[in-house]
Amino acid sequence: MGWFEFNAACLAFFLTHSIPVRPPVRPWLQARLGQTGFTVAYSLLSLAALGWIIGAAGRAPHVPLWPWAPWHNHLVLVLMLPVCLLLALSIARPNPLSFGGARNADFDPARAGVVRLSRHPLLLALALWAAAHVLPNGDVAHVVLFGTFALFAVFGGRLVDRRKRREMGPEWQRTINALAAAPLTSALATPAQGVRLVLGAVLYTALIAAHPHLFGVSPLQ
Template identity: 40%
Template sequence: MDWLEFALAGLAFLSTHLIPANPRIKGLLVATLGRAGYGIAFGLLALGLLYWLIGAAARAPYVELWPQEVWMRWVTNLVMPVVILISSYAIAAPNPFAFEGRSTGFDPARPGIVGITRQPFLWALVLWAAAHLLVNGDLAHGILFGVFLVFSLIGMRAMEKRLIRRIGAAEFGRLAAHTSLIPFAAVLSGRWRPQGHPSLLRLGIAVFAWAAVFHLHELVIGLSPAP
């Protein structure tokens, strides 16, 4: 029964993420709820189902794949501030390439975080999934975080191909001239140089979010993240 719950939770979570990929359904919901209402409703739904999925993985029969070591916890604790920092600068930033970004206000000559990577939030998910896969060496969590890792990597290319089909290769090339999919590739190749300074507000949000996640992890998830 516990495996069945895990399977149902995973299916429900993945099914809801077909909504942003379907322009017709997403358009209908945005027209009904408004863009802000859609974003809030989808975010709450996704968080609720993710909470169920993580809980279902914890309740699934324990099948060890590798033992947990203290150094694994240190790795996860060092990676998570990076994940939260990237997410803070990615969500609602001008970014026509990613689902978490705003389609308006993007300047190809001054791409901001998009100059580091066109898919910052998905790369944050890759880091989150890899770090939690390392520290959770049982079958259920291996499936959970492994699927997140693979789908995040596949999703990057899928989203870019879909955007190219929608706006054309020439327009995509113009928008992406000073960016890269691989993190920091545009910087290392000299196609982009950081300009200005990062938003202090977003930095403050990241610090607050990290502190909240660290201190509430045991209350919400049931396990302390401390090494």
Template identity: 45%
Template sequence: MPWLEFTAAMILFLAAHRIPAMLGVKHALSAALGPRGYTVLFSAVSLLLLWWVIVAAAQAPYVQLWDHGAAARWGVNLLMPLVAVLVALGVGAPNPFAFEGRATGFDPDRPGVAGLTRQPLLWALLLWSLAHLWANGALAHVILFGSFAGFSLLGMRLVERRRAAMMSRAEWARLTARTALVPLAAAPRWRGGPYARLPWARVAIGLAAWAIGWHLHTAVIGVPPLP
């Protein structure tokens, strides 16, 4: 039964990120709730499903594939603040290339987070997945974090292709001139940096979210974050 619950949780989490767009549910809910309302609803459902997947993975039978030491645990602790800041910089920021961004307010001369990477949330998911994959050698967690890593890589390709198809080639080239998919790859093309000013409020929100998550990790996930 624990394996069945884990499988069901994984299937529902992945389906929730593909089926709404394929069946037109996303469009209908966006029209009814507005883009921001849909984003809030989708984020809440995603977090609940993610929590279920993590809890189900912890309850699955333990099958060790490799040992993980203090170095892996330190790797997670060092990467997670960056992951949290990437999420804070990406969600709702002027970025017409990512599903978590907004099309309005984007300046191709000062592309903001898109100058760092056009897909900050998916890169955050990839870094989170790889760090936790390294630090967890059990079969269920390898399936869990390996699936999320693959999901984020596939998502980058799909989102990039979908957003490019919505624009002409000339428009895509103009808007992406000082951006890149790979983090910091566009740095040589920046003029005075990707930001008009560094969004310190978003950085602070990201670090605060990381600190809260770090302190609640043991209570919510059941595993202390310290090595």
């Protein structure tokens, strides 16, 4: 299918990540699905779009830009550990300053966890993941794919900040100030955070083991 599927997957990915969160659409969906239902449905839709675009990049015509080198894999292995730790520390925890937070009414800036280090830890994980995968996938389709993801994550934080500032009003700045005043030790110094770090390490190990089966190549080669 040449480049058609890849282009279609790119379009679908950005439409599914932009339309459902627009001000006229999101309240309409939340009123019908509920907050939890909307979060679950949006997450499943995002994962489906992500799976399609990654698969489409692999099926696109191979146009190499640079040769592969062993140190490319070493870089991926190094960067993917903080990616997995960030995911483990971020998922299903209160974070009213970004997207995907759970139980945001319980958010305490003095016990903010990873949010003390980054308002958008999921976007930071996405940026690191994408940047890590650019070098070992040195063909046009994958460079476009991962490079776009990295840019999307970097600039997406600014868009989320603008939307949250509008939604939260003066509370947004008060939360930012309280978060900045919290000690850095609040990011990790709880037993629950320790459990999440262990789960992140387990995820890292599982991804290394599953990578050859999911994507046809081992990061340990």
